[in-house]
Amino acid sequence: MSRLFEPRRFRAMLVKESLQIARDPSTFLIAFVLPMLLLFLFGYGVNLDTARGNIGLALQDNSEAARSLAGSYQSSAWFDVRKTGAVGQLSDDLVAGRIRGIIVIPDGFGRQVAHGGGDIQVLTDGSLPNSASFIGAYAEGVRMAWAAARAGDQRTAVPPPIQTDARYWFNPELKSRYTLVPGAIAVVMTMVGTLLTALVVAREWERGTLEAVMATPVGMGEFIATKVVPYFLLGLCSMTLCTVLAITVFGVPFRGSPLALLAISSAFLFPALGQGLLISAATRNQFVASQVALLSAFLPTMLLSGFLFEISSMPKPIQAITYLVPSRYLIPQLQTVFVAGDDWSLFLPNIAALLGFGTLFFILTVRATRRRIA
Amino acid sequence: MTDPVASVAALTKRFAGQSVPALDAVSMRIEPGRMTGLVGPDGAGKTTLIRILAGLIDPDRGSATVFGRPATDTDRAMIGYMPQRFGLYEDLTVIENLALYADLRGLPAAERRASFDRLLDFTDLRRFTARLAGQLSGGMKQKLGLACAMVRAPHLLLLDEPGVGVDPVSRRELWAMVKDLASDGIGVLWSTAYLDEAEKCDTVTLLNEGRALYDGPPQDLTDTIRDRVFRVGVPGAGRRVTLRHALDNPAVIDGTVQGDALRLMIRADTPVPTAVALGLAPGATLVPARPRFEDAFIDLLGGGPSGSSQLADHYRQIPQTDAPAIDADRLTRRFGDFTAADHVSFNVPRGQIFGLLGPNGAGKSTTFKMLCGLLTPSEGNGSVAGFDLRKAKADARQSLGYMAQKFSLYGDLSVQQNLNFFAGTYGLHGGAARDAIDRAIAIFHLDRYLKVNAGTMPLGFKQRLALACAVLHQPPVLFLDEPTSGVDPLVRREFWNHINGMVEKGVTVLVTTHFMDEAEYCDRATLIYRARQIATGTPDELKAMAGKADATMEDAFIALIEASDLQREAA
Numbered sequence: 001m002s003r004l005f006e007p008r009r010f011r012a013m014l015v016k017e018s019l020q021i022a023r024d025p026s027t028f029l030i031a032f033v034l035p036m037l038l039l040f041l042f043g044y045g046v047n048l049d050t051a052r053g054n055i056g057l058a059l060q061d062n063s064e065a066a067r068s069l070a071g072s073y074q075s076s077a078w079f080d081v082r083k084t085g086a087v088g089q090l091s092d093d094l095v096a097g098r099i100r101g102i103i104v105i106p107d108g109f110g111r112q113v114a115h116g117g118g119d120i121q122v123l124t125d126g127s128l129p130n131s132a133s134f135i136g137a138y139a140e141g142v143r144m145a146w147a148a149a150r151a152g153d154q155r156t157a158v159p160p161p162i163q164t165d166a167r168y169w170f171n172p173e174l175k176s177r178y179t180l181v182p183g184a185i186a187v188v189m190t191m192v193g194t195l196l197t198a199l200v201v202a203r204e205w206e207r208g209t210l211e212a213v214m215a216t217p218v219g220m221g222e223f224i225a226t227k228v229v230p231y232f233l234l235g236l237c238s239m240t241l242c243t244v245l246a247i248t249v250f251g252v253p254f255r256g257s258p259l260a261l262l263a264i265s266s267a268f269l270f271p272a273l274g275q276g277l278l279i280s281a282a283t284r285n286q287f288v289a290s291q292v293a294l295l296s297a298f299l300p301t302m303l304l305s306g307f308l309f310e311i312s313s314m315p316k317p318i319q320a321i322t323y324l325v326p327s328r329y330l331i332p333q334l335q336t337v338f339v340a341g342d343d344w345s346l347f348l349p350n351i352a353a354l355l356g357f358g359t360l361f362f363i364l365t366v367r368a369t370r371r372r373i374a
Numbered sequence: 375m376t377d378p379v380a381s382v383a384a385l386t387k388r389f390a391g392q393s394v395p396a397l398d399a400v401s402m403r404i405e406p407g408r409m410t411g412l413v414g415p416d417g418a419g420k421t422t423l424i425r426i427l428a429g430l431i432d433p434d435r436g437s438a439t440v441f442g443r444p445a446t447d448t449d450r451a452m453i454g455y456m457p458q459r460f461g462l463y464e465d466l467t468v469i470e471n472l473a474l475y476a477d478l479r480g481l482p483a484a485e486r487r488a489s490f491d492r493l494l495d496f497t498d499l500r501r502f503t504a505r506l507a508g509q510l511s512g513g514m515k516q517k518l519g520l521a522c523a524m525v526r527a528p529h530l531l532l533l534d535e536p537g538v539g540v541d542p543v544s545r546r547e548l549w550a551m552v553k554d555l556a557s558d559g560i561g562v563l564w565s566t567a568y569l570d571e572a573e574k575c576d577t578v579t580l581l582n583e584g585r586a587l588y589d590g591p592p593q594d595l596t597d598t599i600r601d602r603v604f605r606v607g608v609p610g611a612g613r614r615v616t617l618r619h620a621l622d623n624p625a626v627i628d629g630t631v632q633g634d635a636l637r638l639m640i641r642a643d644t645p646v647p648t649a650v651a652l653g654l655a656p657g658a659t660l661v662p663a664r665p666r667f668e669d670a671f672i673d674l675l676g677g678g679p680s681g682s683s684q685l686a687d688h689y690r691q692i693p694q695t696d697a698p699a700i701d702a703d704r705l706t707r708r709f710g711d712f713t714a715a716d717h718v719s720f721n722v723p724r725g726q727i728f729g730l731l732g733p734n735g736a737g738k739s740t741t742f743k744m745l746c747g748l749l750t751p752s753e754g755n756g757s758v759a760g761f762d763l764r765k766a767k768a769d770a771r772q773s774l775g776y777m778a779q780k781f782s783l784y785g786d787l788s789v790q791q792n793l794n795f796f797a798g799t800y801g802l803h804g805g806a807a808r809d810a811i812d813r814a815i816a817i818f819h820l821d822r823y824l825k826v827n828a829g830t831m832p833l834g835f836k837q838r839l840a841l842a843c844a845v846l847h848q849p850p851v852l853f854l855d856e857p858t859s860g861v862d863p864l865v866r867r868e869f870w871n872h873i874n875g876m877v878e879k880g881v882t883v884l885v886t887t888h889f890m891d892e893a894e895y896c897d898r899a900t901l902i903y904r905a906r907q908i909a910t911g912t913p914d915e916l917k918a919m920a921g922k923a924d925a926t927m928e929d930a931f932i933a934l935i936e937a938s939d940l941q942r943e944a945a
Contacts, residue, residue, distance in 0.1 A: 012477030016466060023465045212461020212522070215428040215532075216478040217450040371446075373430045 004219045013218065013226035020200075021230055030196050035188040035238050036245065042184040043177055043250040053135050056083045056090035056102045063110020065118070065150075072146040073103060078138045087123070094125055101125070101135035118147065178253070181246045182334040183307035186327050187298070188242055189265060192235040193272025194279070194297040195290065201227060201280030202289040214371050224362075224369060228273050235269045236262070246338070256337030260347060264333045267351040267358075271326040272297070274361025281368035301327040329353045378403035379530045379561035380427055380445070385436035387422055396422040398584040399436065404530065404561040409553060411575030411592070412565035413667075415862035416833045418581040420565040421458065424534045427563070428455045440530060451480045454528035458535050460519030464508030468499055471507050471522055481526040493521040496551060512734055513544030520548065524555065531555065531562045537571060541733025542890070542928050543935055549574065567860055569668040570891075570928070580671060582862065587674050595670040602640045603669055604660035606649070609634060611897075614874040619653030621681030621871070626652070628669065628678040628867070631874075631895045633913035639669050641677070668863055668891075678867040684817045685845065686875020692724065692850045692882075697760050699724045699851055699882035700745065704754035707740050714740040716905040717754065722882055722898075724850075727873070729899030730886040731931065737905040738886045739779070742855055745884065747771045759850050759882075772801070775844035779855040779886075783840055785829025789820050792828050792843060800847035807846075814842040834865040841869065845876070852876065854885040858892065870895055890927035901934055908938045 021027045059070050074081045082099050083090060090102045104121035112118045122139045124132035204210035213223065243261065246252040275297055283289045302308060304318070305327035311319055322328045329350040336343050381403035388395040397419045404410045412420050425431045426438045429446040438445040441452065455461075462471050472493065476486055494500040497517035502510065507518060516536060524531060533552065537545045549571070556562045556576075564575065572578050573592050580588040580595075588595050608616050617636050621629050625647045628639040638660070640646050649658040672678050698721035707715045715737040722728040730738045743749040745756055747767040756763040761770035783792045793814060797807040815821055818838040823831055828839060837857065844852065854873070858866040866889075873883055874895070885896065893899050893913055900910040909916060913927060920930040 006480070008477050008480070012474050016463060016470070016474050019470060020463065020465050207464070208457055208459035209461050209463055211425075211430065211457045211459075212455065212475075213478065214430055215450060215453060215455035215457075216475065217480060218478050371430070372432060373425055 005222060006217075009218055010222050010226060013222065014229060017200075017226050017230045021234065027196065027234070031192050031234050031238050032241060034191060035184075035242050038184050038187055039181060039242055039245055039250070042180040043246075052078060052080050053101060053131065053138070054080050054082050054099045055135065055139075056085070056093055056099045057081050058087045058090055058102055058104045059084060060107045061105055061109040063113070065110045065113040066105045068150070069105055069109070069118075069120070069143065069146050072142055073139075076138075076142050078142065091123070094123065097125070100128070100131045101139065103139050118143075177250055178339050179335050180307075181242075181250050181252045182338045183305075183331055185239055185242045185246070186268070186305065186307060186330045186334055187301050188238050189235050189268055189330075190272055190297050190301045190327060192231065192238045193269050194276040195293045196234070197227060197231050197273050197276030198279040198283075198289040198293040199286050200231075201277060202284055202286045205280075205284035206286055211373060214373075220369050220371050221366070224277060224365065227277060231273055231276075232266075232269050235272070236265060239265045252338055254338055255341040257342050260337050260342045260344075261334075263351065264330065264337060264347060267354040268326065268330045270358030271354055271361055274358050274365060275326070277365045278361050278368060281365055300325040304328065306331045326354055326357045376405050376407075378405050380404040380438075380440040380563070382423065382426065382433075382438045383436055385423070385426065385438060386434050387419075387426065387431065388434055395434075395584050397426075397433075400579075400581070400584070400586045401436075402579040402586065402589055404563050405577075406529070406561045407556055407559045408561065408576040409556045409574070410561070410563050411572045411578040412563055412581065413567075413569060413572040413575075413578055414581035415567055415865075416860035417583070418862075419584045420567075420581055421534055423581070424455075424532050424563065424565055427530075428453065428532055451526060452529045454523035454531040456519045456523040456531075456533050456536060458538065460515050460522075462507040462515060462519055462522065465506060467504050467506055468510070468518055469503040471518060472525055475522040476525045479526040479528075485526075489525055489527075493525060497521050513540050513547075516540050516544065516548060517551075520551065524560075527558075527560070529560060531560055533562070533564050535565050535567065537566055537568055541736075541888075541935075542931050543733070545571075546932065569671055569863065570666070573667045578667075580674070582675070587671075592667050592670075595674075596665045596667055599639065599642075599665045599670050599673050601662065602642065602673075603663045603665045604638050604640070604646070605632065605635050605663040606638065606652075606654060606658050606660050607635045608654070608658070614878055616653055617874065618681035618871070621678070623647055623652055627676075628672045629681070630867070630870070630891070633894050633917065637663060639665075639673065639677075642673075672863055672867075675862075675864055678864055679871060681871060683872045683875030685872045686879055688813055688817070689845075689876050689879045689881070690848045692880030694880070695724055695760065698722055698757075699726075699759055700728065700884055701757045702741065702745060702754075703756060705741060705744050705751050705756055706753035707744060707749060708752045713905050715744065715902075718900075718902065718907055719754075720898075720900055720907075720910060722884065724882050725877055725880045726897040727877055727883045727885060727895060729893050729896035730884065730902060731888070731890075731893055731899050732902035733888070733935070736902045738902055739855065740905075741902065742853065742884070742886060746774065746776055746853060772847075773849055774851040774853055775847070775849040776853045777840050777844040777855065777857055779859070783828050783836070783843060786827055788825050789828055789831070789839055790824045792839060793820075793846070796843040797846050802847055810846045810848075814846060818842045834861050837861055837865065837869070841872065850881060852881055852883045854883060856886055856888065858887075858889065866892075890931060893927045901931065903935055903938050904942075909934050 057070055057073060059066060073079055083093060087102060087104060093099045094102055102123040104123065106121060109118055120143055122136050124135045126132050247254050276293060279289050279292045283292060304322045304325045311322050333347055333350050336346055383401045385397050385400045386395055387397045400423060412423060414420055422431060426433050427440060427445050429448065429450065432446065440448040466474065472490060481489060494503065497520065499514060499518060502514065507515060510518060520536065536548055552562055552564065566572065575592060577590060578588065578592045579586050613631055613634065613636060617629050617631055620626050620636065620638055625641050625644045626638050627641045630637050646660060649660065650656055700722040702718055702720050704717045704719050705715055706713065706717050718741050720728065730741060732738050740749065744751045745758060745763065747763055747770055758770040759773035761773060763770055787795065793811045797811055802810055820839060820842065823835060828836065858869050877883055887893060896913060898910065898912050899916060900907050909919060916930045917925045917927060920933040922929065
């Protein structure tokens with residue numbers, strides 16, 4: 001009987017697969033055009049930073065201090081003071097969404113300042129929590145900066161008893177692009193690894209080619225391997241393209257080592273390919289396979305991996321589900337290797353988790369891909 | 375008896391969700407050096423049996439043995455298997471496909487060159503080695519599929535319906551190629567739904583609904599009906615009525631129209647009735663005819679249906695008109711540079727059957743679609759039931775019933791829902807719709823399937839439902855696109871009884887077919903090849919063009935196509 005593995009058969013199938021990849025425009029689209037599209041989308045289109053907030057200013061005190069602080073808000077780079085007036089008038093604009101917050105400098109502010117105090121009120125729209133907390137924090141920041149500058153001018157100030165000095169490591173400007181672009185690489189590898197492989201094996205079922213191949217001495221292990229190797233390499237090519245673009249076009253820092261990136265990506269492609277092959281083997285139909293791949297791989301990577309939404313701020317049950325999403329273990333590694341640098345104590349457990357998933361998927365795939373039609 | 379290269383014994387396979395087993399205790403053997411035919415209508419179990427032999431399906435019971443080992447654990451390198459869809463990679467070239475299968479089957483590198491040369495010459499594909507398999511014609515794909523299956527001289531060649539979807543010329547060439555191989559000592563299993571192919575095999579297993587009805591040399595089976603098949607000339611237009619009368623005689627178990635003659639089979643151990651008893655002209659003589667495999671199959675199944683058609687009995691009488699019911703006047707359709715139909719002209723008087731014959735891709739369907747109003751002609755004109763195709767498209771469509779090639783009803787709707795839907799689309803409402811539907815259910819015996827999704831019915835019932843839907847509104851003109859492709863000969867007989875009956879009521883029928891036997895039912899037919907009409911006439915006139923005595927429609931078809939090719943090369 002024929003041997004389970006024979007280099008000649010394996011090479012022939014590899015050549016066939018490579019020719020198909022090279023000749024199929026859809027492979028090229030998914031592996032190279034789509035990643036660029038995604039990268040540009042997340043690099044330019046989606047921005048989780050609130051660059052400049054429109055606010056209203058209600059100046060209820062006419063002291064020099066109050067006017068000076070109002071001036072600070074007006075000249076602040078973080079705010080665009082659209083309107084000044086009474087709180088009552090401004091609240092309509094807030095409700096209508098024309099401004100994101102109202103800063104109230106209350107009556108008697110000047111007197112409080114003279115006594116070393118000085119409270120202001122910040123009204124924000126809680127239905128937009130991101131903007132609301134941004135406006136609140138930055139309004140306070142501007143006031144503190146103003147108070148500090150004023151103290152420095154007068155050289156009489158007593159330093160405040162406690163001072164927080166926030167310092168944002170790795171991403172001092174808190175640019176979301178720095179985390180979004182590495183995250184997009186995870187999405188790209190999911191597309192190439194899972195969607196593409198899910199389609200290619202299903203296609204062989206649909207076109208009847210697998211039936212002819214199964215009737216030859218080819219082992220099913222060989223068949224699976226020849227599906228894995230080319231798409232593994234293709235996945236790494238897409239990843240490299242994205243990395244180069246991330247660094248050159250989007251200015252994302254790369255503080256880790258290429259070796260670490262390669263290790264991380266390879267570890268992720270293992271379960272991604274396994275999942276794609278499993279979907280293919282189970283559905284045997286390109287349309288169903290693409291739907292299952294989108295639902296089980298693409299969407300979880302977008303929503304549940306910590307790419308767009310922080311896992312720690314999700315409800316507990318959802319957090320529990322994220323542990324079943326392989327890309328959850330990839331996102332922190334990618335973000336780290338780009339923005340922070342090599343941290344093998346973080347990488348190794350995550351790589352182990354990915355390899356675990358991969359092993360599981362491949363065992364299931366081998367069991368599902370029997371050399372039988374029915 | 376020599377040792378078989380492969381055999382199955384008491385093989386049974388039932389698929390989940392199916393009430394009848396796909397294979398029911400089938401036994402057969404494939405011996406080296408012989409062409410073994412696996413014959414039967416669609417759904418008979420041919421593909422299941424071949425896949426079991428290829429080790430791709432586990433049988434429920436019984437055994438499948440290849441080279442003395444279980445089929446699932448044998449030397450696959452020595453099996454050549456060509457699935458129905460050839461198994462070619464369409465985005466690989468001819469030579470890349472060959473190379474792939476050579477490596478997969480472990481063809482020694484030293485033999486590679488010789489093997490490729492031999493196969494490329496054999497299949498006449500040498501000119502196309504760099505062409506993608508997806509861009510080959512159906513016949514060339516089939517030859518390449520065969521070449522891939524035998525790139526390393528196999529000991530067993532399994533061919534699953536290699537003749538389907540291929541024109542008769544390619545089919546004949548392929549047969550010759552495989553026959554050649556068999557004589558080298560290869561065991562060949564050739565599965566087919568064409569019963570005329572069965573006659574040419576050395577030995578045949580006849581499958582029907584999963585059971586083997588016969589296993590042995592085809593001649594032995596046709597011998598059982600020797601002296602029972604007759605041919606009788608019926609000049610003039612009366613042959614449809616005559617056939618009906620003859621079939622209603624209990625002594626006649628099968629009958630078909632053969633141009634200007636009828637072919638009748640007499641029940642076993644029954645004296646041959648007189649011409650008068652059969653409703654023939656008093657002087658008509660019954661001439662003994664050579665029995666065919668199909669006759670024997672019908673006999674095994676207990677004979678064909680009787681002659682009358684309930685559908686026709688209930689059909690309205692279509693009023694007489696002088697104008698032709700269907701008129702095609704230089705119909706031409708171009709797709710870019712490609713001309714799919716080139717000045718096709720014919721007309722069909724009321725109450726006649728007209729046939730469009732031709733290989734796949736010749737332009738039959740394009741012509742058909744223009745006449746249905748589904749495709750606008752680039753040039754030329756046409757009318758259906760007196761309605762101009764360009765000016766009164768909707769009226770033309772309303773006056774025709776259309777039965778599309780393949781099953782084109784809603785597979786996810788039940789039979790009842792399909793009938794309701796089509797009654798509605800043809801403008802039947804209330805009582806009229808109910809009556810038409812009830813009648814259709816009774817005539818086609820659809821009652822037990824009413825609540826079943828149409829897509830899950832056996833093929834014969836699907837075709838019945840499709841015909842039922844097409845004639846709900848009793849149209850004066852009927853378009854049938856490959857109406858009996860793949861169904862068993864009994865269902866085909868039943869269909870033609872309905873069609874003949876309706877024609878007697880004045881219905882005009884346009885039919886496309888690649889079953890040359892069916893062309894015999896036509897009053898006139900035109901042969902379309904490479905978008906052009908190459909011959910038009912009555913079946914007997916067409917057969918006469920083959921240039922030899924006792925020619926079949928298929929002989930005529932091949933002769934005319936070859937003549938056309940020669941003419942083209944000369945030009």
